[in-house]
Amino acid sequence: MMMASRSTTECCACLGLSFSVGSKTVHLSKPHLPSFIDDIELKGLRIGEASMDLKIRRMANGLTVEALDSRGQSHVELND
Numbered sequence: 249m250m251m252a253s254r255s256t257t258e259c260c261a262c263l264g265l266s267f268s269v270g271s272k273t274v275h276l277s278k279p280h281l282p283s284f285i286d287d288i289e290l291k292g293l294r295i296g297e298a299s300m301d302l303k304i305r306r307m308a309n310g311l312t313v314e315a316l317d318s319r320g321q322s323h324v325e326l327n328d
Contacts, residue, residue: 263288263304264327269296273323276313281306289316298322 264277272295281288287305298320305312313326 265290267293267295271323272296272298272321273325274300274302275325275327276304277327279304279311279313279326281311291316295322296320300324 262282263279264275266275266277267273268275274293274295281304287303289301289303291301293300293302298318300318300322301316302324303314303316305314313324315324
């Protein structure tokens, strides 16, 4: 079994990453990036039978979330 590294766990926490399998939704709750990271790509996020790739980028006025790829029915919900 592969365990998440400390940096992976910390990154998930700073993004407020969670999943709702029933509604096939990826939730980002009050996301922020550490000062030393300007952008991050999350690839192969699986929600039931669906999956998606996301890019989260720091901008002057906050963060942007871009869906790079999506397979199947899934959604992203951003809660500032």
